[in-house]
Amino acid sequence: MVLDITAAQGAMTGARYIESLRDGREVWMDGVRIDDIPSHPAFSGIVNELARIYDLQHSGETQDQMTFVSPESGNHCSVSWLLPRTEEDLKRKRRNSEVWTRESWGQLGRAPDVLAPYIISLYKSRDRLSSVKHPKCDFGENVANYHRYCMENDLFLTHALGDPQVDRSEQPQNEQRAKREEDLALHVVEETSEGIIITGGKQLATAAPISNETYVSLSATFTQRSDPKFVLAFSIPTNSPGMKILCREPVSLWNGSYGHPLGMPYDEQDCMLFFENVLVPWDRVFMLYESAPLLRDFSAGINFTEWANLCRIHERMKLMTAVATMIAEAIGVLDYREVAAKIGEMATYTEMWRHAMDGVEHGAQMGEGGVMSLGSMSGMNIYFAQTSSRMIQILREVSGAGLIMQPSENDLANPELRPYLERYMRGKGVDAEYKSRLYRLAHDLAVSSSGMRQEVYEYWHGGDPNRNRINLLRGFDQTDIRGRIEDLVSRPLPHG
Numbered sequence: 001m002v003l004d005i006t007a008a009q010g011a012m013t014g015a016r017y018i019e020s021l022r023d024g025r026e027v028w029m030d031g032v033r034i035d036d037i038p039s040h041p042a043f044s045g046i047v048n049e050l051a052r053i054y055d056l057q058h059s060g061e062t063q064d065q066m067t068f069v070s071p072e073s074g075n076h077c078s079v080s081w082l083l084p085r086t087e088e089d090l091k092r093k094r095r096n097s098e099v100w101t102r103e104s105w106g107q108l109g110r111a112p113d114v115l116a117p118y119i120i121s122l123y124k125s126r127d128r129l130s131s132v133k134h135p136k137c138d139f140g141e142n143v144a145n146y147h148r149y150c151m152e153n154d155l156f157l158t159h160a161l162g163d164p165q166v167d168r169s170e171q172p173q174n175e176q177r178a179k180r181e182e183d184l185a186l187h188v189v190e191e192t193s194e195g196i197i198i199t200g201g202k203q204l205a206t207a208a209p210i211s212n213e214t215y216v217s218l219s220a221t222f223t224q225r226s227d228p229k230f231v232l233a234f235s236i237p238t239n240s241p242g243m244k245i246l247c248r249e250p251v252s253l254w255n256g257s258y259g260h261p262l263g264m265p266y267d268e269q270d271c272m273l274f275f276e277n278v279l280v281p282w283d284r285v286f287m288l289y290e291s292a293p294l295l296r297d298f299s300a301g302i303n304f305t306e307w308a309n310l311c312r313i314h315e316r317m318k319l320m321t322a323v324a325t326m327i328a329e330a331i332g333v334l335d336y337r338e339v340a341a342k343i344g345e346m347a348t349y350t351e352m353w354r355h356a357m358d359g360v361e362h363g364a365q366m367g368e369g370g371v372m373s374l375g376s377m378s379g380m381n382i383y384f385a386q387t388s389s390r391m392i393q394i395l396r397e398v399s400g401a402g403l404i405m406q407p408s409e410n411d412l413a414n415p416e417l418r419p420y421l422e423r424y425m426r427g428k429g430v431d432a433e434y435k436s437r438l439y440r441l442a443h444d445l446a447v448s449s450s451g452m453r454q455e456v457y458e459y460w461h462g463g464d465p466n467r468n469r470i471n472l473l474r475g476f477d478q479t480d481i482r483g484r485i486e487d488l489v490s491r492p493l494p495h496g
């Protein structure tokens with residue numbers, strides 16, 4: 001059984017994407033099941049925005065930047081799914097992710113170019129996956145076929161890696177825990193001729209209600225299981241029977257048109273997933289009962305999803321720095337030494353990130369499975385988890401109370417109020433409307449529920465930063481410097 005691509009149409013269009021979400025998926029919000037995702041007010045902003053960007057795959061210059069022609073089908077396919085064989089291919093992937101992140105202001109942690117590197121990373125490891133034998137399927141072949149299927153249909157994936165946050169002292173976070181597993185974690189209930197039947201929960205999956213499929217696996221934290229039936233990796237359609245998606249409170253609901261320039265169009269949602277006897281067909285299973293091949297892939301590379309995240313974070317850093325600069329200009333504080341130094345600190349982080357991206361590109365090499373990989377990006381996820389909150393704090397310090405004290409669109413439209421607003425709420429050489437809209441953007445980065453959700457996201461999405469720091473340290477090669485220090489401290493100092 002091979003995932004069929006005969007009807008595949010290649011790069012997604014906006015209209016096809018919107019229609020693909022009307023498939024009976026079981027999405028819950030605030031106690032109510034949602035009938036139609038694209039028209040629901042919590043989703044229409046993000047869905048229309050993604051549809052707009054998908055359409056760029058079919059027009060002019062961006063079509064060249066975002067698609068390539070599949071040799072097998074002749075379809076124009078998204079560069080997100082291109083298997084990079086040359087340095088030129090990697091540059092194309094960088095450009096593709098730059099388009100996605102530029103168009104979405106670096107606000108989407110799960111834009112459609114984000115999960116493709118995960119699947120490509122599995123594709124690279126396909127021989128290793130195949131070395132684990134199972135009578136019902138070949139895991140490496142499954143991954144290769146699945147990659148082809150996603151590429152030819154330009155599917156939008158999300159992923160779910162962690163166990164529900166119920167009692168971490170009894171879960172894999174605690175390396176000293178008793179050697180047993182709790183049934184609330186996702187596990188295999190039985191094998192049938194069609195596939196595996198699974199039950200359990202996952203915390204969490206961003207963009208689940210607006211994506212086509214969910215890739216389910218284990219993060220580095222959760223891979224070490226004492227019971228093999230808890231070790232599994234697979235991908236299934238979002239409308240799979242038995243899969244419930246529970247949304248958090250949306251940050252996109254707002255009546256004013258420009259009050260939340262980021263929250264309105266870019267609320268990608270975060271969800272719990274509940275699986276109740278869900279069938280995963282054999283051709284969609286990528287690993288079962290054996291964690292070793294998965295563990296090898298938990299380098300910082302796969303966790304950090306290559307260009308998609310690197311470009312997104314760069315865009316976000318540029319955005320935060322520019323908004324701080326423009327606000328400082330708009331209230332006449334940019335020439336104060338302390339203010340300029342603080343924004344200069346933001347520029348420093350942004351520049352360091354750009355240099356690191358260039359370094360990662362410079363370190364690219366042919367990897368496992370005949371596919372090019374970017375150079376090491378170890379530590380970069382930790383770096384941004386640290387610097388993002390610092391940059392947001394500087395934005396708050398530069399902006400002052402204007403961050404919360406701005407007139408709304410309707411205030412500005414009221415002729416009785418407007419003269420007061422122009423007199424008391426204008427800025428230095430800018431009118432009240434410009435200043436208000438600029439500050440609204442800063443508010444959506446640093447204060448609103450959308451901005452705060454994003455900040456929480458930046459801290460956690462690459463995995464627990466403390467865990468990542470520990471893992472980085474455990475693999476950090478200090479042999480040379482340690483040897484020289486030991487030498488230094490074990491021989492007499494030269495006479496001075």
Ligand SMILES: Cc1cc2nc3c(=O)[nH]c(=O)nc-3n(C[C@H](O)[C@H](O)[C@H](O)COP(=O)(O)OP(=O)(O)OC[C@H]3O[C@@H](n4cnc5c(N)ncnc54)[C@H](O)[C@@H]3O)c2cc1C
Nearest residue numbers: 159160161162173174204205206456457460461463464466
């Ligand atoms: C907005 C957002 C979006 C996300 N999107 C996704 C997604 O799309 N897909 C996905 O798979 N995941 C996603 N995540 C989950 C993310 O990967 C996790 O939040 C992260 O791995 C940390 O796990 P946790 O939240 O369960 O925290 P926990 O592991 O429960 O940690 C809670 C606290 O306990 C501490 N702690 C835990 N274990 C130990 C220990 N053994 N010793 C000492 N201290 C400990 C931690 O440091 C932390 O302070 C998302 C998270 C957020 C916030």
